[in-house]
Amino acid sequence: MRLSSSTHTADSLKMDANIVVMGTESVGKSALTVRLLTRRFIGEYGDIESIYSHSFMVDERRTTLNIWDSPCSEDLSVETSLFEKKVQWADGFVLVYSICDRASFNSVSRLIQTIKSTKDYLNADKAPIVVVGNKRDLHHRRTVLSEEARLLALNTGCHFCEVSAAENYHSVLMMFHGLVGRIKGAKLTTKRPLGFKGIVKSMSAVFARRRTDSF
Ligand SMILES: Nc1nc2c(ncn2[C@@H]2O[C@H](COP(=O)(O)OP(=O)(O)O)[C@@H](O)[C@H]2O)c(=O)[nH]1
Numbered sequence: 620m621r622l623s624s625s626t627h628t629a630d631s632l633k634m635d636a637n638i639v640v641m642g643t644e645s646v647g648k649s650a651l652t653v654r655l656l657t658r659r660f661i662g663e664y665g666d667i668e669s670i671y672s673h674s675f676m677v678d679e680r681r682t683t684l685n686i687w688d689s690p691c692s693e694d695l696s697v698e699t700s701l702f703e704k705k706v707q708w709a710d711g712f713v714l715v716y717s718i719c720d721r722a723s724f725n726s727v728s729r730l731i732q733t734i735k736s737t738k739d740y741l742n743a744d745k746a747p748i749v750v751v752g753n754k755r756d757l758h759h760r761r762t763v764l765s766e767e768a769r770l771l772a773l774n775t776g777c778h779f780c781e782v783s784a785a786e787n788y789h790s791v792l793m794m795f796h797g798l799v800g801r802i803k804g805a806k807l808t809t810k811r812p813l814g815f816k817g818i819v820k821s822m823s824a825v826f827a828r829r830r831t832d833s834f
């Protein structure tokens with residue numbers, strides 16, 4: 620698995636991209652990730668900090684996504700250093716909320732601001748960020764209108780879609796493919812890739828903290 624930042628090699632027709640999936644607890648971050656990887660919805664997903672690698676063909680180019688799925692919610696005051704590492708590592712962001720959970724939507728709005736102030740995109744109108752309203756199948760419990768999320772995305776230059784990890788594989792696939800398209804178009808004024816050593820350190824920090832937490 621490559622863990623360097625994205626590379627585009629015209630002659631080998633390959634592209635690698637790092638994607639971080641963020642959002643508060645239980646919005647379906649793992650369900651979306653596992654849907655993409657296995658096409659399945661398995662219902663319960665433990666709390667494992669993982670980076671998954673997934674390859675597919677787009678326009679005759681082999682694209683490999685390294686997807687970082689975290690169990691923790693993005694509490695910025697606690698997670699600052701790890702959060703910054705994740706943001707620097709990532710080429711693209713999947714920011715998930717549940718359409719039944721307004722607090723999770725508010726958190727996505729804060730995440731967009733924080734990511735944009737951490738990374739300096741040349742074209743902020745097309746930031747490689749997709750705002751994802753998950754659990755569309757639970758529309759009878761909806762508390763966040765799709766119009767609100769569409770407006771947030773429009774005002775912040777992000778992409779937006781609603782999906783159901785529980786009911787539909789295709790829309791999840793399209794969401795990740797759309798993000799890959801944006802990653803190709805996105806340019807940073809400065810770029811500080813985290814690289815392999817950095818990522819190992821970040822992962823170690825997570826597990827060290829978890830061990831400490833359990834005492
Ligand atoms: N109804 C419904 N439940 C979902 C959906 N996605 C995830 N869930 C459920 O929501 C709970 C939390 O999902 P999980 O992926 O672990 O959330 P995470 O903490 O953000 O990783 C689990 O019980 C899932 O089965 C969805 O699209 N629809």
Ligand SMILES: [Mg+2]
Pocket residue numbers: 648649650664665666667688689690
């Ligand atoms: Mg999870």
